Amino acid sequence: xxxxxxxxxxxxxxxxxxxxxxxxxxxxxxxxxxxxxxxxxxxxxxxxxxxxxxxxxxxxxxxxxxxxxxxxxxxxxxxxxxxxxxxxxxxxxxxxxxxxxxxxxxxxxxxxxxxxxxxxxxxxxxxxxxxxxxxxxxxxxxxxxxxxxxxxxxxxxxxxxxxxxxxxxxxxxxxxxxxxxxxxxxxxxxxxxxxxxxxxxxxxxxxxxxxxxxxxxxxxxxxxxxxxxxxxxxxxxxxxxxxxxxxxxxxxxxxxxxxxxxxxxxxxxxxxxxxxxxxxxxxxxxxxxxxxxxxxxxxxxxxxxxxxxxxxxxxxxxxxxxxxxxxxxxxxxxxxxxxxxxxxxxxxxxxxxxxx
Amino acid sequence: xxxxxxxxxxxxxxxxxxxxxxxxxxxxxxxxxxxxxxxxxxxxxxxxxxxxxxxxxxxxxxxxxxxxxxxxxxxxxxxxxxxxxxxxxxxxxxxxxxxxxxxxxxxxxxxxxxxxxxxxxxxxxxxxxxxxxxxxxxxxxxxxxxxxxxxxxxxxxxxxxxxxxxxxxxxxxxxxxxxxxxxxxxxxxxxxxxxxxxxxxxxxxxxxxxxxxxxxxxxxxxxxxxxxxxxxxxxxxxxxxxxxxxxxxxxxxxxxxxxxxxxxxxxxxxxxxxxxxxxxxxxxxxxxxxxxxxxxxxxxxxxxxxxxxxxxxxxxxxxxxxxxxxxxxxxxxxxxxxxxxxxxxxxxxxxxxxxx
DNA sequence: CTGAAAGCGCTTACAG
DNA sequence: CTGAAAGCGCTTACAG
Numbered sequence: 027x028x029x030x031x032x033x034x035x036x037x038x039x040x041x042x043x044x045x046x047x048x049x050x051x052x053x054x055x056x057x058x059x060x061x062x063x064x065x066x067x068x069x070x071x072x073x074x075x076x077x078x079x080x081x082x083x084x085x086x087x088x089x090x091x092x093x094x095x096x097x098x099x100x101x102x103x104x105x106x107x108x109x110x111x112x113x114x115x116x117x118x119x120x121x122x123x124x125x126x127x128x129x130x131x132x133x134x135x136x137x138x139x140x141x142x143x144x145x146x147x148x149x150x151x152x153x154x155x156x157x158x159x160x161x162x163x164x165x166x167x168x169x170x171x172x173x174x175x176x177x178x179x180x181x182x183x184x185x186x187x188x189x190x191x192x193x194x195x196x197x198x199x200x201x202x203x204x205x206x207x208x209x210x211x212x213x214x215x216x217x218x219x220x221x222x223x224x225x226x227x228x229x230x231x232x233x234x235x236x237x238x239x240x241x242x243x244x245x246x247x248x249x250x251x252x253x254x255x256x257x258x259x260x261x262x263x264x265x266x267x268x269x270x271x272x273x274x275x276x277x278x279x280x281x282x283x284x285x286x287x288x289x290x291x292x293x294x295x296x297x298x299x300x301x302x303x304x305x306x307x308x309x310x311x312x313x314x315x316x317x318x319x320x321x322x323x324x325x326x327x328x329x330x331x332x333x334x335x336x337x338x339x340x341x342x343x344x345x346x347x348x349x350x351x352x353x354x355x356x357x358x359x360x361x362x363x364x365x366x367x368x369x370x371x372x373x374x375x376x377x378x379x380x381x382x
Numbered sequence: 383x384x385x386x387x388x389x390x391x392x393x394x395x396x397x398x399x400x401x402x403x404x405x406x407x408x409x410x411x412x413x414x415x416x417x418x419x420x421x422x423x424x425x426x427x428x429x430x431x432x433x434x435x436x437x438x439x440x441x442x443x444x445x446x447x448x449x450x451x452x453x454x455x456x457x458x459x460x461x462x463x464x465x466x467x468x469x470x471x472x473x474x475x476x477x478x479x480x481x482x483x484x485x486x487x488x489x490x491x492x493x494x495x496x497x498x499x500x501x502x503x504x505x506x507x508x509x510x511x512x513x514x515x516x517x518x519x520x521x522x523x524x525x526x527x528x529x530x531x532x533x534x535x536x537x538x539x540x541x542x543x544x545x546x547x548x549x550x551x552x553x554x555x556x557x558x559x560x561x562x563x564x565x566x567x568x569x570x571x572x573x574x575x576x577x578x579x580x581x582x583x584x585x586x587x588x589x590x591x592x593x594x595x596x597x598x599x600x601x602x603x604x605x606x607x608x609x610x611x612x613x614x615x616x617x618x619x620x621x622x623x624x625x626x627x628x629x630x631x632x633x634x635x636x637x638x639x640x641x642x643x644x645x646x647x648x649x650x651x652x653x654x655x656x657x658x659x660x661x662x663x664x665x666x667x668x669x670x671x672x673x674x675x676x677x678x679x680x681x682x683x684x685x686x687x688x689x690x691x692x693x694x695x696x697x698x699x700x701x702x703x704x705x706x707x708x709x710x711x712x713x714x715x716x717x718x719x720x721x722x723x724x725x726x727x728x729x730x731x732x733x734x735x736x737x738x
Numbered sequence: 739c740t741g742a743a744a745g746c747g748c749t750t751a752c753a754g
Numbered sequence: 755c756t757g758a759a760a761g762c763g764c765t766t767a768c769a770g
Contacts, residue, residue, distance in 0.1 A: 091453065104448075414747090451747080
């Protein structure tokens with residue numbers, strides 16, 4: 027099949043119509059203003075007219091030009107996403123959601139991923155995006171904790187929203203899950219299975235999410251009273267490697283432990299790996315549970331964890347940003363709002379009742 | 383800090399300029415046609431004029447409107463990316479590259495990720511993108527092998543390019559690395575370290591990439607002559623789990639093996655995990671190497687592997703697609719072309735000379 | 739509820 | 755090498 031034949035097909039063109047609102051108007055016997063009104067869900071259109079126009083659109087498989095709309099409404103916006111977090115999977119999901127949100131809102135996403143923990147790079151990257159003229163920006167944990175970065179962005183009139191941080195913030199909008207509640211539920215799951223001696227690997231210090239998860243754990247344990255012993259707690263850093271080390275400590279110090287809860291999945295994978303290396307079977311000898319649901323399928327047995335609807339978080343973030351960009355451009359004040367998205371406990375194979 | 387103060391800052395506005403080419407023209411004392419010409423790198427502009435205009439642009443921190451340009455040039459295009467491949471990391475990198483390519487070309491990326499192996503979903507997803515009116519599409523392995531899908535897309539006049547497939551194809555453009563050569567080099571690395579008994583985990587059957595890697599392995603082994611024994615070969619399926627199983631087979635059947643080469647990193651991770659479980663130290667007792675460089679940092683010791691510049695592959699793919707879309711819209715024939723991108727051997731900690 | 743008209747910020751023949 | 759003008763496909767006051 028040669029290029030030429032492809033080009034012939036082009037002329038056959040049952041392709042996605044390149045009709046414009048003018049064509050629709052002609053076919054429907056109305057003005058293009060009216061067509062535009064149904065496109066923008068404008069109230070003041072006679073229901074019959076609307077139905078008629080909609081029908082024609084369907085027939086022609088009309089697909090409106092985003093460029094034209096953006097130009098006309100001045101709602102064109104590039105929005106940045108600087109990412110500096112250990113987890114690829116979290117990033118990917120977030121990106122997917124942000125992408126969908128962008129495509130719905132006519133925004134253009136500009137992404138830069140920095141090596142985890144390299145704050146200097148992250149600042150540079152953010153500044154360069156500002157130079158490039160972005161109008162909004164998603165700040166994913168831990169960047170959402172950088173007060174100076176936030177101030178700089180606000181000074182440059184950039185609409186930002188923090189992702190993976192919640193709490194009462196007055197300087198920027200946030201979207202996240204309820205980490206406290208989720209951790210609380212996970213511990214209850216373990217206790218419900220009969221675990222009494224539980225190890226906990228704390229998340230990266232300084233992240234509010236880590237703090238909130240830890241608070242949730244404590245709350246559940248306290249509520250369990252005598253059904254649970256004092257937990258064996260080790261500080262982790264959200265990396266696979268720190269999970270390995272944490273498990274090493276927990277398992278060599280305390281032979282009674284029957285379940286380990288790691289504050290994220292990467293660490294849980296590390297915990298599992300070390301448990302295996304030490305000859306423990308999961309979950310028969312020890313239950314291992316994580317948080318995030320970002321490594322499903324690349325760990326075995328499959329991990330019990332908390333699923334964050336990360337994609338939804340990303341889409342919501344874009345939505346909030348665009349609302350604020352539009353507000354600002356219209357001369358109005360942006361709104362600061364906190365969104366909490368629902369999480370889900372994913373009970374899989376890595377958790378089971380303790381031996382005997 | 384209340385919303386109101388933010389809004390006040392808005393008015394201070396040292397923000398990214400919202401100047402138009404008209405403003406630039408006025409400041410530079412030329413017509414906006416001329417400004418536009420320098421923007422489009424049009425030849426026929428007096429070097430002095432060009433420099434002048436460029437200077438003004440810099441001063442004002444001018445950032446042209448993509449919407450206006452797209453509208454004017456009719457180069458607006460949504461391009462789809464349907465993905466159905468086990469590796470998250472590969473996907474992410476590809477997406478990053480595609481995103482950058484899109485942002486450079488004014489394209490809008492529409493992504494859909496399907497569960498790996500679910501071809502039915504992948505077809506549905508592709509068809510729905512076609513309904514939505516995309517003009518181009520990236521087909522990532524293994525979808526780039528689906529002759530029927532390709533035909534359907536071409537029939538709908540969609541510009542496609544295959545990613546992760548090479549070979550002489552006449553129906554679509556492709557971009558990939560030289561899998562044969564890379565595998566060949568990896569085996570040479572192992573032989574160079576002194577390994578004589580090598581295990582190989584084949585990639586998912588049916589993928590040309592798997593086939594090419596396997597051919598490269600054979601070539602290197604053949605060339606090594608008596609320095610290498612006949613390899614122990616096991617079929618894998620590109621998943622972590624299949625790597626676990628493969629290592630189980632290889633290591634229990636053949637105690638002489640000192641190195642295992644898995645056709646991708648997910649399988650290499652599985653191999654490593656099983657090796658550890660069986661009490662082998664990596665790399666002291668056994669070297670483990672992979673392919674793709676997609677899991678750096680989440681496996682330990684760090685994996686020796688082949689780095690694919692996946693992001694670059696993604697960006698190139700978008701570039702090719704946009705060229706073809708423009709060609710088609712201009713009534714010209716699209717070009718079919720094959721791009722091979724350079725790979726790199728990443729020698730890390732998981733490979734070392736065999737014992738004694 | 740609906741039309742006619744102006745405008746969004748670019749590009750690109752067409753003249754000169 | 756450069757300007758004036760038309761046009762890309764929408765949206766949105768402004769009248770009616």
